[in-house]
Amino acid sequence: MNIVVCVKQVPDTAVERTLRPEDGTLDRVTPDGLINELCEYAIVEGLRIAEAHGGEVTILSMGPAKALESVRKALSMGADKAVHVFDDALAGSDALATSYAMAKVLETTGFDLVICGAESTDARTGVLPAMLAERLGVAQLTLAGKVDIDGAVATIRRVSDDGYEVVTASLPAVVSVVEKINEPRYPSFKGIMAAKKKPVQTLSLADAQIDPALVGLGNAATVVVDLAARPPREAGVIVKDEGDGGTQVAGFLTARKFI
Amino acid sequence: MAEVLVLAEHSGPAIKKVTLELLTAAARLGEPSVVWTGPGVEEARERLAEFGAVRVYVADGAEFGEFVVTPEAELLAQLVAEKKPAAVLLAGTAAGKEIAGRLAVKINSGVLTDAVDVIAGDDGTPVATHANFGGAITVHATVRTGTPIIAVRPNAISAQPAAEPATKPAELIVVNFTASEAAKAARITEHVTAEKGERPDLTEASIVVSGGRGTGGPEGFKTIEDLADALGAAVGASRAVTDAGWYPHQFQVGQTGKTVSPQLYVAAGISGAIQHRAGMQTSKTIIAVNKDAEAPIFEVADYGVVGDLFTVIPQLLDEIGKRKG
Numbered sequence: 001m002n003i004v005v006c007v008k009q010v011p012d013t014a015v016e017r018t019l020r021p022e023d024g025t026l027d028r029v030t031p032d033g034l035i036n037e038l039c040e041y042a043i044v045e046g047l048r049i050a051e052a053h054g055g056e057v058t059i060l061s062m063g064p065a066k067a068l069e070s071v072r073k074a075l076s077m078g079a080d081k082a083v084h085v086f087d088d089a090l091a092g093s094d095a096l097a098t099s100y101a102m103a104k105v106l107e108t109t110g111f112d113l114v115i116c117g118a119e120s121t122d123a124r125t126g127v128l129p130a131m132l133a134e135r136l137g138v139a140q141l142t143l144a145g146k147v148d149i150d151g152a153v154a155t156i157r158r159v160s161d162d163g164y165e166v167v168t169a170s171l172p173a174v175v176s177v178v179e180k181i182n183e184p185r186y187p188s189f190k191g192i193m194a195a196k197k198k199p200v201q202t203l204s205l206a207d208a209q210i211d212p213a214l215v216g217l218g219n220a221a222t223v224v225v226d227l228a229a230r231p232p233r234e235a236g237v238i239v240k241d242e243g244d245g246g247t248q249v250a251g252f253l254t255a256r257k258f259i
Numbered sequence: 260m261a262e263v264l265v266l267a268e269h270s271g272p273a274i275k276k277v278t279l280e281l282l283t284a285a286a287r288l289g290e291p292s293v294v295w296t297g298p299g300v301e302e303a304r305e306r307l308a309e310f311g312a313v314r315v316y317v318a319d320g321a322e323f324g325e326f327v328v329t330p331e332a333e334l335l336a337q338l339v340a341e342k343k344p345a346a347v348l349l350a351g352t353a354a355g356k357e358i359a360g361r362l363a364v365k366i367n368s369g370v371l372t373d374a375v376d377v378i379a380g381d382d383g384t385p386v387a388t389h390a391n392f393g394g395a396i397t398v399h400a401t402v403r404t405g406t407p408i409i410a411v412r413p414n415a416i417s418a419q420p421a422a423e424p425a426t427k428p429a430e431l432i433v434v435n436f437t438a439s440e441a442a443k444a445a446r447i448t449e450h451v452t453a454e455k456g457e458r459p460d461l462t463e464a465s466i467v468v469s470g471g472r473g474t475g476g477p478e479g480f481k482t483i484e485d486l487a488d489a490l491g492a493a494v495g496a497s498r499a500v501t502d503a504g505w506y507p508h509q510f511q512v513g514q515t516g517k518t519v520s521p522q523l524y525v526a527a528g529i530s531g532a533i534q535h536r537a538g539m540q541t542s543k544t545i546i547a548v549n550k551d552a553e554a555p556i557f558e559v560a561d562y563g564v565v566g567d568l569f570t571v572i573p574q575l576l577d578e579i580g581k582r583k584g
Contacts, residue, residue: 013514013515013533013537014532014533015533016395017395024398024400037515094369095360095363095370096364096367096369099360121514125372125373126353126357126360127356127359127363127370130357130361131361133361134360134361134364134365135364137441139445140327140328140361140444141327141445143353158327158447160353161453161460161461161462161509163451163453164451165327165447165449166447166449166451167327167446168448169444169445169446173444179508179515221367221368221370221402221403221404221405222369222370222371222400222401222403223400223401223402224399224400225386225400226399227391228397229395229397230396233545233558233561236557236559236562237562238557238560238562239563239564239565240552240565241564241565241570244574245564245566245570245575246573246574246575246576246577247574247575247578248564249562249564249575250578250582252562253523256523258490258544259490
């Protein structure tokens with residue numbers, strides 16, 4: 001089975017993140033870049049399926065040069081090879097353009113399963129897996145909390161706040177995964193060493209036959225008009241509990257008419 | 260006036276609150292038309308009109324609910340081609356965003372997700388407000404290609420009945436729609452509904468009470484539930500709690516969980532790491548109880564008590580009982 005796992009490098013969520021004031025794009029350079037958390041689950045799911053059913057796991061990542069760190073980490077977790085789509089002309093692409101570029105690459109790599117995280121921690125749009133399914137004309141098996149493969153049929157638990165739906169489709173398909181679908185895996189020393197020798201193909205726009213008029217900030221279908229840091233909250237009242245802390249809170253809640 | 264399409268979220272005849280919020284936003288941009296899939300519209304049309312819906316496009320074929328989001332996206336694409344609306348508004352739920360994404364590809368249009376507000380710009384086109392990184396940065400964005408598609412976060416816009424009360428229920432227009440074979444790739448074979456308690460939905464609740472590591476375990480977490488019930492609130496949890504398995508994952512508030520923006524947020528035993536604040540810092544009023552005076556949660560709290568939640572909250576519960584009489 002040909003499994004392609006989409007991996008996005010995102011800024012560390014444990015530190016302050018910023019948008020560049022000049023164009024509203026994310027500052028991807030200053031903070032540490034990490035594999036988007038849900039993409040880590042996607043990688044493990046891809047490895048798990050390949051182990052159970054045979055096949056090869058290819059990492060597909062689009063992003064700046066720095067994203068190569070995340071590609072290497074994904075390889076050290078056990079993936080077989082990687083494709084890194086890297087071209088300055090891609091910077092600032094919105095979801096519509098990103099899905100177009102990713103779909104172009106997937107058409108050439110081929111796939112039985114494309115596995116993505118359900119959303120990234122930076123843009124949090126949650127639209128990309130559905131857009132990829134639409135562009136590729138294959139089944140959308142998204143928001144999976146469980147994936148089962150039986151021959152050429154995939155069945156997932158599509159989770160929601162209300163419970164879940166069992167959804168089934170013939171392969172090929174695009175799967176997106178949610179948190180806790182599997183147990184995290186960490187690269188071993190052996191894995192890290194092996195990753196250095198695994199093939200990473202770097203593709204420019206021209207290599208991937210991506211039309212430059214359809215990607216990048218200047219061609220984005222959406223535009224940031226302006227942005228501003230949220231004003232800090234006004235300092236509140238902080239009291240030490242001297243035995244009447246609960247009563248104090250009750251007083252505050254009453255004054256604000258919550259009780 | 261140009262039409263604005265609103266994809267209704269509903270459970271049979273019961274209209275979800277977010278649908279009324281979308282109608283409120285749509286009325287600022289043009290003439291709201293609801294798109295209703297599946298059954299229940301007869302009972303709902305009066306209330307939809309009350310919130311400004313002029314007409315309702317209805318498609319109630321069996322394909323809705325049988326296939327994952329694709330029939331809805333196809334239906335909207337068909338209506339966009341026929342009606343040339345000024346914009347399409349959808350609920351910023353997981354499924355709503357997926358429909359928005361597929362629609363954007365189908366009609367080659369820009370899509371904005373997780374808008375917390377939508378207004379008409381100077382030229383009448385929609386301007387969406389986004390609270391990025393959990394509200395740390397406010398961004399205004401527009402769509403410049405195609406028909407603007409905007410997924411609006413539930414509970415962000417306050418639903419307002421139309422300024423001029425409707426004199427008649429919204430007009431029902433049955434849409435001639437059949438899903439293509441391509442839309443039938445992912446079939447839903449079973450719906451399993453989780454047991455739902457009496458408490459309000461986390462993302463829709465006006466009060467949320469959340470517990471963190473300071474609750475010490477599932478037993479201690481019951482204190483959080485008690486306070487939530489006394490206040491008629493939803494229960495939330497920090498990541499430390501859901502990771503430890505003390506409370507189910509779907510109640511996690513924060514960067515990788517739910518984003519909430521209630522009138523009142525009570526954080527008990529939560530230190531307030533940046534990932535947690537990203538899920539709750541736009542709450543109107545924040546109360547924090549924590550033993551550690553240095554905990555970052557106090558930086559965003561309107562009222563904070565440095566103390567043990569196991570003494571502060573029981574006392575608060577007594578007081579609530581007394582004040583309610």
